[in-house]
Amino acid sequence: MSPAGTGPRQGGPARGRPRSEAVERAVVEGVMELLEDGVPLAELSIERIARTVGVGKATIYRRWSGKEELFVDVVRAAEPPDPELPGTSLRDDLVVLLESLRRRGLANRASAILHNVHAQMKSSPRIWAAYHDTVVLPRRRLGLEVLRRGRENGELRADVDMELLNDIIVGPLLVRTVLRPDADLPEGLAEQVVDTLLQGLRPVSRHA
Amino acid sequence: MSPAGTGPRQGGPARGRPRSEAVERAVVEGVMELLEDGVPLAELSIERIARTVGVGKATIYRRWSGKEELFVDVVRAAEPPDPELPGTSLRDDLVVLLESLRRRGLANRASAILHNVHAQMKSSPRIWAAYHDTVVLPRRRLGLEVLRRGRENGELRADVDMELLNDIIVGPLLVRTVLRPDADLPEGLAEQVVDTLLQGLRPVSRHA
Amino acid sequence: MSPAGTGPRQGGPARGRPRSEAVERAVVEGVMELLEDGVPLAELSIERIARTVGVGKATIYRRWSGKEELFVDVVRAAEPPDPELPGTSLRDDLVVLLESLRRRGLANRASAILHNVHAQMKSSPRIWAAYHDTVVLPRRRLGLEVLRRGRENGELRADVDMELLNDIIVGPLLVRTVLRPDADLPEGLAEQVVDTLLQGLRPVSRHA
Amino acid sequence: MSPAGTGPRQGGPARGRPRSEAVERAVVEGVMELLEDGVPLAELSIERIARTVGVGKATIYRRWSGKEELFVDVVRAAEPPDPELPGTSLRDDLVVLLESLRRRGLANRASAILHNVHAQMKSSPRIWAAYHDTVVLPRRRLGLEVLRRGRENGELRADVDMELLNDIIVGPLLVRTVLRPDADLPEGLAEQVVDTLLQGLRPVSRHA
DNA sequence: TCCTAATCGAGACGGTACGTCAGGTCTTCTT
DNA sequence: AAGAAGACCTGACGTACCGTCTCGATTAGGA
Incomplete structure (x- = not known):
């Protein structure tokens, strides 16, 4: 989803003054800076954003239908690119993903x-759907692809539910981010999660 | 955290008309009903709550310092009680917890x-802390206790990080609730998660 | 017409905090002062009035439905009281009225x-009607009463249309006020108008 | 005052696309039609006028500096031409003028x-001056001329203030138009006003 | 039984932000 | 160069809530 103005910018030849692409960037970056300057989210009114960026409110509403829709672009601009997978082994790929x-x-x-x-984005189903489709889903697909290759290579049991497995792998990071924001994400966490899972939880003595 | 009025209800003998406990309940239940009636969260103003419940705004502010603080009590009122653990085995206890x-x-x-x-509660660190301490943390402690017993009984490898393991177990439910709200939570999911983890991910043939 | 809030201030016992009468006065006087300070009418936004008087916009809209309705009260507050008529003669009464x-x-x-x-008040028929009924009409009635008495006393021809005569007497003042704002209203103008009319326009030699 | 654009239409040879005179007429007539279609004055924004007439906003601003200046041309376009004076007598001339x-x-x-x-035009002194000079004043001059001739012909007392007399004659029409918009302007009103004034207000019996 | 004081519903208060609209100015492409 | 179109910043519009503050009317003690 890109800026979402519902105006007549759809078809036909360009008529009238075209929208300035610089404004899009300025607004998104302005919001980002305000957040980084420690401005509480609740104080981020469209009014204030416009004032800070030096832009008319209408110019914002022309592109985004509201605060939430704007936030989608803000969060998306903060997303890192997809990681490069080494492809050397299931473990290595999973570690890179989690890292x-x-x-x-x-x-x-x-x-x-x-x-x-x-x-905040969860306030609106429509907004969340946009975020989910462009950010959450691609990452999930990448993880499932890695797992599928792992199973084909015999690195995973064939009878494990891939969807569930993906949730299990991603879960710990989410727990620490959402439920325990004070917990840290120490270096080596990615390896620890993957290795713990691949080694199994039962005592080794059982196999003796 | 209970209703948080900072008024003169602190010390000394009771003077003047006492606060009606019925109001507390009426407000919390009123919010709950509005939510269940499909009222979007964004439209839940203190003003509207007071109007709907038939209560003065000041009466709400006398008990809660704002919307978020009120929500803590609303969410807490919706929390189910802690489950009864069978205590028969690590697997059984975990299944009951996840269920x-x-x-x-x-x-x-x-x-x-x-x-x-x-x-929404994450808007304020203070509010989130209150929710975390009274809802998230006790559940987490319960889970860690179960795992600790499992390790003592030899049902778990001794070298696994208990904190991490708890995150791994809780993770899948959180992923499906937070990141994939369209995914369902089918019957038997609790067993599936626990068994998948306890059986390990590697192919059994490898150990032959 | 007094402040015209359409709120529930109509019937029943007084409920809730009563409206402050001081606000009414403060707003009307504030507008008056702004005008006297030379603020152009076009710059008199409700927003600015509220800011200047130190009052919330809602407080204004609670009493008046818009700028025009507020102006009615402003203009009315600037109206002088009805003059005391001497009653000694038609001429004297008319002079006092015109003066x-x-x-x-x-x-x-x-x-x-x-x-x-x-x-500006003529923008809305409703507004103008309010002004007309409370300001224009009473004065007109007063004038007609004076004329009626003058006719009964034999000071006026019996066949003159009283309504028209009133318009003739008031007209010159209105012309100078509306059409010739640069014309002055010199002392003695009232007497001059009345005497000119009562003496007739034809040369006296005609009666010889 | 004609269209007031301050653009480069002053001296020198015509360069580029010449201004279409049709636009001037189209805009003024467009405003007139909107008014006659019952569009309230308050809704007559430059924006709307441009949209309705099918003209760019800049095209309007190129000719008039604002709404009021445009209105001057609109009102002037609606002015009837000066009446033809019969010149047969003071009374006849005055009746034609008033009619x-x-x-x-x-x-x-x-x-x-x-x-x-x-x-509305009274909002700006500059605008009102323009209207006054091109519409009000010429009519006034015409009236004064008629009165002057009447005095020279002995049809008027020599000691009457001509300016005042003109105001007296025009006044009734203005009163009914401005202060009593519900009053009608019946056929024969012009004659009635003039005759009432010329006959005098005192009872004739007094001179017996 | 009265008195005192805090409570109750109601709603006015000074503010701030909402989302829309218009004012004038400025590009863009077309004529 | 002027044309229509429409983006641009500014600022007012009228509404809704915010959290605080009066109101009159209860409701409990304690005197």
């Missing part, structure tokens, strides 16, 4: 309230 | 927006 | 734009 | 809001 999530969690922690923006 | 989470997830799904209330 | 109009015209001239406020 | 005013009043009544446009 990417860990780094994102750290970054969001640093930029203060980006978290809450994330939470 | 309790699953049922809560389903209930919240039904009452539509309770989720968002949850998300 | 009152003349003084009002001078006062309005001084307070700069009150004129324009007057003009 | 012309009466007809204009009726026309404006019909086109509803033209009145208000008139009132």
